Amino acid sequence: MQFSLLVGVNALVGGMVGIERSILPLLAERDFHIAARAAALSFLIAFGLSKAAANYLGGRLSDRLGRKRVLVAGWLAALPVPLMLIWAPSWSWVLFAKVWLGASQGLAWSMTVVMKIDLDGPERRGLAMGLNEFAGYGAVALLAWTTAQVASSHGLRPYPFLIGVAIAFGGLAMSMFFIRETLPLARQEDTGQAAAPTAKHLL
Secondary structure, X not given: OXXXXXXXXXXXXXXXXXXXXXXXXXXXXXXXXXXXHHHHXXXXXXXXXXXXXXXXXXXXXXXXXXXXXHHHHHHHHHOHHHHHHHHOOOHHHHHHHHXXXXXXXXXXXXXXXXXXXXXXXXXXXXXXXXXXXXXXXXXXXXXXXXXXXXXXXXXXXOHHHHHHHHHHHHHHHHHHHOOOOOHHHHHHHHHOOOOOOOHHHHO
């Protein structure tokens, strides 16, 4: 059960990215009169730098504070993102939202990977990684399509980003109340106390 829940959480993480994939280029052109190519370059840089820093920080903190706390921190970083995009009066607000989204992705996505590896043990890490990427990027594609349909019917703001509000609160609630800490499993593996998790860890 925990493994499946983490796959679901990572699908929500991917969904947060998918929401803005089809909307932000149009928002840049129509609301802020910025060429789509320049807009894409600016928010990719902002997102990439923020995510890289969060990945590094999350990896270090997860061994000190625990995986679950870092995962929850990632979702807390995601909460203001859709609201900032709804109310953004300038492109700088959009870029700032992308920084927060990058931080959220770096913390939350990486922790879902790490926690599934903790659960699956060294022999099934490839499966854990594969399912994580499938869920995350599948959700990116699905939400990009969904928000494009919503935007075509109801406009670029606010309705497509309201989906993001629901996803952020849903991901935070799942992470806080249903996901269990997996750091003890990793420590057992490091000390040789357990070669691999038993079946109960996957339920």
